[in-house]
Amino acid sequence: ANEAAFKMARLYTGKHKIIARYTSYHGSTAGSVAATGDFRRWFIEPAGKIPGVVFGPEVNCYRCPLGRSYPECGVACADYLAYMIDHEENVAAVIVEPIVGTNGVLIPPAEYLPRIAEIARKRGVLLIADEVMSGWGRTGKWFAVDHWGVVPDILTTAKGVTNAAAPLGVVATSRAIADYFDDNMFAHGHTYEAHPLTLAPVIAAIDEYRRLDLLNRSTKMGAIVGEKLRALKEKHPSIGDVRGLGLFWAVELVKDRATKEPFNVPQDKAARRPLVVDAVVAEAAKRGVSLMGWVSHLLVAPPLIISEAEIDEGIAALDAALDVADQKLSA
Ligand SMILES: Cc1ncc(COP(=O)(O)O)c(C=O)c1O
Structure with a gap:
């Protein structure tokens, strides 16, 4: 989907650069790995890198890439993207995960996405929202951009579009972009494009999201998960930060809350060194609970149908598993 989005943005604008952010996965x-900011890009460099991708700062109020603090920062990370566009020239699009997924469930402050949308619009640059992880009720709305009333020019999605029951990637565009490709060639196709076996589950999944009221359920259950994770933070000194929206949460582990020093860094994961988060995940797995560990944080993203009793079971397993991280704290 992101490959198609880049191609569309380049053809539609007649410009070729793509601005992505360091803390991202696309x-x-x-093309999509070349626009990926995280360490998975390192493995294709330099030969696999497509030209024209430039990286800017992400929004991360726990670890600000600009060393600032919100709100005094004035959301300088958004303004820096304007600076980049103005100095790069030839920028076709900015791609963002509206809520960064694997790399830490980073929830932007309220001003961030509307400001980026405005910065891009004023400069004739398209905004691509990668909602592969954050879409389909995960955060309590159909799409994460809906939290801030932002309508991107292009939205890419997958996973929850079929409840992940069938493998499908989707690119949605504004009417203007769709109309443009009525009259102009868009040379992009795959053997299994628009395959009925992948499209039929979309209808079924949307019907089920509605029938089971899963967006509201995500908000309601997410509040419970958030409350319980914050309680774990009180108890476990290895937790540096807890953040999330709907049923999309991250628990960031640190050696020391004051310095925010992480247990591991991306270089450790890239080199396949043992990670503290992996030890925590293994402990939780022994208790029948599946979590995702990533560098120095855990992702908590249960099914939208989760019950309160199951949340309790998951939190209890995480609670016990976190002792492993507490034992590794700096003295
Ligand atoms: C935010 C985001 N974008 C895009 C993708 C798609 O990646 P892939 O190349 O694995 O289909 C993923 C997969 O996890 C993702 O999390």
Whole structure:
């Protein structure tokens, strides 16, 4: 989907650069991994890198890439993207995960996305929202951008579009972009494009999201998860930060709350060194609970149908597993 989005943005604007952010993941194919800010890009460099991708700062109020604090910062990370566009020239699009997923469930402050949308619009640059992880009720809305009333020019999505029951990637565009490709060639296709076996589950999934009221359920259950994770933070000194929206949460582990020094860094994961988060995940797995560990944080993203009793079971397993991280704290 992101490959198609980049191609559309380049053809539609007649410009070629793509601005992405360092703390991001956009996929494993050539263009999408080249626009990926995290360490998975390192493995394709320099030969696999497509030209024209430039990286800017992400929004991360726990670890600000600009060393600032919100709100005194004035959301300088958004303004820096304007600075980049103005100095790069030839920028076709800015791609963001509206809520960064694997790399830490980073929830932007309220001004961030509307400001980026405005910065891009004023400069004739398209905004691509990668909602592969954050879409389909995960955060309590159909799409994460809905939290801030932002309508991107292009929205890419997958996973929850079929409840992940069938493998499908989707690119949605504004009417203007769609109309443009009525009259102009868009040379992009796959053998299994628009395959009925992948499209039929979309209808079924949307019907189920509605029938089971899963967006509201995500908000309601997410509040419970958030409350319980924050309680774990009180108890476990290895937790540096807890953040999330809907049923999309991250628990960031640190050696020392004051310095925010993480247990591991991306270089450790890239080199396949043992990670503290992996030890925590293994402990939780022994208790039948599946979590995702990533560098120095855990992702908590249960199914939208989760019950309160299941949340309790999951939190109890995490509570016990976190002792492993507490034992590794700096003295
Ligand atoms: C935010 C985001 N974008 C895109 C992708 C798609 O990546 P892939 O190349 O694995 O389909 C993923 C996969 O996890 C993702 O999390």
